[in-house]
Amino acid sequence: xxxxxxxxxxxxxxxxxxxxxxxxxxxxxxxxxxxxxxxxxxxxxxxxxxxxxxxxxxxxxxxxxxxxxxxxxxxxxxxxxxxxxxxxxxxxxxxxxxxxxxxxxxxxxxxxxxxxxxxxxxxxxxxxxxxxxxxxxxxxxxxxxxxxxxxxxxxxxxxxxxxxxxxxxxxxxxxxxxxxxxxxxxxxxxxxxxxxxxxxxxxxxxxxxxxxxxxxxxxxxxxxxxxxxxxxxxxxxxxxxxxxxxxxxxxxxxxxxxxxxxxxxxxxxxxxxxxxxxxxxxxxxxxxxxxxxxxxxxxxxxxxxxxxxxxxxxxxxxxxxxxxxxxxxxxxxxxxxxxxxxxxxxxxxxxxxxxxxxx
Numbered sequence: 001x002x003x004x005x006x007x008x009x010x011x012x013x014x015x016x017x018x019x020x021x022x023x024x025x026x027x028x029x030x031x032x033x034x035x036x037x038x039x040x041x042x043x044x045x046x047x048x049x050x051x052x053x054x055x056x057x058x059x060x061x062x063x064x065x066x067x068x069x070x071x072x073x074x075x076x077x078x079x080x081x082x083x084x085x086x087x088x089x090x091x092x093x094x095x096x097x098x099x100x101x102x103x104x105x106x107x108x109x110x111x112x113x114x115x116x117x118x119x120x121x122x123x124x125x126x127x128x129x130x131x132x133x134x135x136x137x138x139x140x141x142x143x144x145x146x147x148x149x150x151x152x153x154x155x156x157x158x159x160x161x162x163x164x165x166x167x168x169x170x171x172x173x174x175x176x177x178x179x180x181x182x183x184x185x186x187x188x189x190x191x192x193x194x195x196x197x198x199x200x201x202x203x204x205x206x207x208x209x210x211x212x213x214x215x216x217x218x219x220x221x222x223x224x225x226x227x228x229x230x231x232x233x234x235x236x237x238x239x240x241x242x243x244x245x246x247x248x249x250x251x252x253x254x255x256x257x258x259x260x261x262x263x264x265x266x267x268x269x270x271x272x273x274x275x276x277x278x279x280x281x282x283x284x285x286x287x288x289x290x291x292x293x294x295x296x297x298x299x300x301x302x303x304x305x306x307x308x309x310x311x312x313x314x315x316x317x318x319x320x321x322x323x324x325x326x327x328x329x330x331x332x333x334x335x336x337x338x339x340x341x342x343x344x345x346x347x348x349x350x351x352x353x354x355x356x357x358x359x
């Protein structure tokens with residue numbers, strides 16, 4: 001049994017969960033500090049929502065323990081765990097006004113009317129809904145409904161705020177605006193926040209740390225830039241952003257072998273390895289400043305894809321492998337036509353050698 005770190009607000013200790021023959025979580029361990037914003041990120045079925053529901057008390061763990069502060073909550077009902085929860089589908093009462101939806105958890109606690117009015121008024125101002133107190137959910141937009149759900153979750157000043165795919169039903173522009181709102185609200189109220197999403201950009205934008213889950217386990221937990229720049233295996237490298245995974249047995253050209261690219265990382269890997277190289281870290285050699293750490297190689301342009309502010313070049317290496325590079329567009333950008341040879345370059349420290357498996 002693992003011992004929780006001192007000062008952790010949330011601790012998962014050797015938590016496992018089975019649904020029949022299906023293992024949803026296995027030996028799940030996670031420590032979350034005071035005021036942290038931690039995101040559980042993974043594909044459908046990875047176990048992220050199961051972990052959140054166990055923390056909230058909506059699902060029982062098969063084994064293990066969950067602590068909030070220094071107290072086990074594994075046997076406490078959800079209403080006694082003092083956590084705020086924001087659901088994917090808003091879960092608002094359609095017959096109640098905005099004010100009464102937000103006030104509901106306070107009324108269930110039996111708080112005084114004056115205190116309820118003060119707390120609800122304060123939190124509705126925080127989410128910019130102070131003028132919507134008497135409206136019903138049917139007259140609100142999707143973004144406004146989610147703000148009401150957020151206000152209801154934080155009105156009781158919970159030490160832990162849980163959010164389960166709460167932006168997935170909104171369009172992209174609205175989601176981006178609410179990401180900023182949630183981050184601001186998190187800092188303002190000082191709660192420890194646990195956010196669940198399958199959207200990598202959402203996770204990278206909002207989080208202090210991100211835990212990438214696969215098969216009910218945490219594959220890697222790190223800061224957003226740590227995950228992006230230093231993935232531990234192929235799964236994380238491909239799941240977080242885009243990358244080129246290139247066989248180290250192949251060659252850029254006759255005199256440069258991937259295995260000779262000393263990145264200063266992962267040199268102790270045994271067996272087959274691949275090189276992970278982000279598309280935006282590759283540049284046209286003619287545009288690169290002189291640097292002794294640059295690796296130059298030749299490729300043939302296959303096609304160019306217009307992306308607005310950027311353009312994507314699909315290139316073929318001498319060994320037949322393809323890679324993608326992405327560069328910004330400007331009047332100074334050199335135009336290359338399909339079939340032309342192109343000299344490319346990248347900094348050695350921008351390449352990461354990874355095991356050619358996900359164990």
